[in-house]
Amino acid sequence: MAVYIGDIAEPVPCISLYGISKEVDTIFSENKKIHGIVVVNEETPISLITRTHFYQKMGTLYGYNLYMGRSIELIANNEPLIVDYFQSITEVSKLAMERKEEDRYDYVIVTKEDKYIGIVSIQRLLMKLVEVQAEFASFLNPLTRLPGNHIIEDKLKEIIQQDKFSILYFDLDHFKAYNDTYGFKKGDELLQATADLLKKTFDKRGIFLGHIGGDDFIAVLNHYDFISICEAIINDFDRSVEQFYNSNHLSQKYVITENRQGVKEKIALVSLSIAIVTNQYQPFSNVEELVEGATVVKKSCKKIQGSCFLINV
16 A cells, blocks of 8 residues: 655756756746746756745845846755655655754655656645545554454465465454343453454564454464464453453353354353464465465364464464
């Protein structure tokens, strides 16, 4: 989903380093909608002349006589923000807002292979940034704000090309019984708490974490060091889930509610199953094989009482 600043660049007139202010006045007079002119040395941009600054200089008591027939170097901003075509709009937005207050809304100059190709106005930059953020948000799970299936699929296609990878699928066992007993609001709180626990674990390690949907999550690792991670997650989860039950349910370690066949029975408290699929033990040629392998491991994992993890060995 990367959007480059060069994708939204548009041309404005430029002027040679050796030009004079009279030329600038002519360009501004003939192009009422532009707010800046790029100064170039051959094809390399070196400074920027803004309409506001130019006419402020000319409007001073002796400004016209001092500047109009003289070199543009006297009125140019020699420290404009110049960025490469392939820099992201997010990065450029940050750079633009970090400029001095008087320069903050000047054009951003865009180059490709150090040659001038155009500018981006701050209005255009911020509008595109909002658009991209809205588009990105549409790919996030609305409850946990974690990447959803579209981004997850792209990540799996990427990781399967690497020499080492491990995929961790997280599933909450007996989550339906919890929802039926405590209601969807508490169920959402439990899902959010689980997401927060996983974020805390993986964010500091720079590991991709996604929310497949419902009570299913996924983490994508580029290594095989997952055992200690899984053990820590299970310990943390089993402790944190206790706060979501009343004392009676905690002491008896079950709730009584209808199973999927509509028959009331004792159903264990929510636990966490982690199905691990890694190419440490078998190769995978595509994402479909990964998903199929995970499904097999997941079924075996869910047959074990309590929180656990299993690996495709």
